[in-house]
Amino acid sequence: MRAFACVAVAGLLLSSSAVAQVPQAWKIQLQCRGTNASNIPTFNLPAGASLTNQTPSINDAGQAAVRAAFSSGQIVDVVFIGRDGTGSVVVRTQGGTGFSSAEMDLTDSTLLLTRAGGSAVEQRLLNGTLEQSFGAPNGESVVSYTRSRWLGNSVGYRGTTAGGVRKWIIDRFGPTGREQRNYLADGAGTSFLFLYPPTANAALQMGGKVDDSAGNSAIIRMNAPGAITTLFSSTEPEVDFIAGGTDMNASGQMAFFVRYNTSIGTVFRLIRGDGQARTQIAQAGDLGITSPTMGNFPPAISSSGLVAFRARDAAGDALYIGDGTTLKRIVGMNDIVNTDLGPLALGFNFGGANIQAISGPIDINTRNQIVFCGVLSNGSIGMFTVSPCAADFNGDGILDFFDYLDFVAAFSANDPSADFNGDGVIDFFDYLDFVAAFAEGC
Numbered sequence: 137m138r139a140f141a142c143v144a145v146a147g148l149l150l151s152s153s154a155v156a157q158v159p160q161a162w163k164i165q166l167q168c169r170g171t172n173a174s175n176i177p178t179f180n181l182p183a184g185a186s187l188t189n190q191t192p193s194i195n196d197a198g199q200a201a202v203r204a205a206f207s208s209g210q211i212v213d214v215v216f217i218g219r220d221g222t223g224s225v226v227v228r229t230q231g232g233t234g235f236s237s238a239e240m241d242l243t244d245s246t247l248l249l250t251r252a253g254g255s256a257v258e259q260r261l262l263n264g265t266l267e268q269s270f271g272a273p274n275g276e277s278v279v280s281y282t283r284s285r286w287l288g289n290s291v292g293y294r295g296t297t298a299g300g301v302r303k304w305i306i307d308r309f310g311p312t313g314r315e316q317r318n319y320l321a322d323g324a325g326t327s328f329l330f331l332y333p334p335t336a337n338a339a340l341q342m343g344g345k346v347d348d349s350a351g352n353s354a355i356i357r358m359n360a361p362g363a364i365t366t367l368f369s370s371t372e373p374e375v376d377f378i379a380g381g382t383d384m385n386a387s388g389q390m391a392f393f394v395r396y397n398t399s400i401g402t403v404f405r406l407i408r409g410d411g412q413a414r415t416q417i418a419q420a421g422d423l424g425i426t427s428p429t430m431g432n433f434p435p436a437i438s439s440s441g442l443v444a445f446r447a448r449d450a451a452g453d454a455l456y457i458g459d460g461t462t463l464k465r466i467v468g469m470n471d472i473v474n475t476d477l478g479p480l481a482l483g484f485n486f487g488g489a490n491i492q493a494i495s496g497p498i499d500i501n502t503r504n505q506i507v508f509c510g511v512l513s514n515g516s517i518g519m520f521t522v523s524p525c526a527a528d529f530n531g532d533g534i535l536d537f538f539d540y541l542d543f544v545a546a547f548s549a550n551d552p553s554a555d556f557n558g559d560g561v562i563d564f565f566d567y568l569d570f571v572a573a574f575a576e577g578c
């Protein structure tokens with residue numbers, strides 16, 4: 137069951153400091169499911185809801201959110217939030233403008249939604265209550281909001297002005313109204329031809345791909361307006377293309393895909409960098425990953441530096457996670473998952489060669505829990521959360537009695553690893569919590 141990838145690290149890539157080990161056993165749980173046919177009911181969603189091409193989001197408490205769309209009827213869309221296999225619809229639009237799936241962001245306190253077409257960003261409580269709405273008019277003349285992220289008390293996004301200028305902006309409502317910090321702008325009179333949708337964090341760092349006016353592109357990070365750190369440049373040897381989808385964690389580490397033209401052909405690599413150290417997380421060929429589609433969807437990086445991503449192997453779509461040392465295929469095409477309809481395989485043929493097991497992008501939280509939309513063999517799409525199996529105490533990918541024995545040994549020896557609940561103290565509550573997790577299984 138062990139799947140240690142021999143990740144060949146190219147000479148130009150430096151290893152960074154150690155990060156969390158990659159869990160080998162994972163617990164996969166269906167949170168809600170849409171439908172694609174009248175004889176297939178939905179799960180935790182209103183009748184007729186569809187999860188095709190949605191962008192789910194997961195917060196640090198393990199709650200996952202997704203928008204569901206409707207092909208007919210009066211409901212335009214709904215937003216579902218759930219955890220542990222239960223949840224509810226918190227926002228529903230009937231008539232008017234619905235929400236843009238790709239712009240949704242869920243934190244422990246906030247559900248950030250963007251109106252379809254990008255006309256306004258709405259900050260809501262997790263019960264759906266609208267707190268504040270960012271739209272026109274505003275000092276930076278933003279008329280369209282892209283990839284909005286909630287940053288604790290402000291929102292970061294790429295704004296496009298009526299004149300077509302793109303800006304990376306961090307925005308909030310202050311005592312006297314909108315307070316916008318314009319980090320970067322593109323277009324005439326600037327160094328940049330094009331700014332891609334950025335990522336941002338609570339430290340008010342923004343980062344992403346940019347094209348400069350000399351025809352090169354780069355991955356940059358900004359700690360403040362005007363303060364640019366270049367994490368990667370297309371001028372480096374053998375670089376063919378930098379993908380536009382990026383992610384950044386709370387400490388400013390970023391993950392991104394680069395396509396290289398090497399002497400042995402074209403190959404995609406997934407890289408984690410922070411402007412100092414750089415680590416290759418995966419490259420095409422690792423675990424049988426095929427190159428052409430790597431980089432189609434942005435990676436997701438956790439606060440401990442683990443990077444989750446979608447890619448394909450010979451079987452089809454799969455979900456992977458790596459830390460630069462170990463790479464793990466978590467779940468994908470043809471794997472059996474538990475659903476409300478019983479065990480079902482992932483993977484459905486939509487016609488022709490269009491066979492999918494995963495729909496849309498993924499997300500990860502600080503606990504390395506991942507959310508993805510899986511395409512089931514009956515053609516319906518469900519939102520699944522994927523959590524590290526803490527009860528796999530020896531980390532061999534199998535949950536068995538040896539994990540119990542190893543935990544008891546660590547507990548008896550007062551080994552730090554026996555602090556199962558992570559409160560800094562090794563006591564009987566750790567034993568109880570371990571036994572509960574072990575009994576629950578993964």
Ligand SMILES: [Ca+2]
Binds near residue numbers: 530531534536
């Ligand atoms: Ca084990």
Ligand SMILES: [Ca+2]
Binds near residue numbers: 557560
């Ligand atoms: Ca403890």
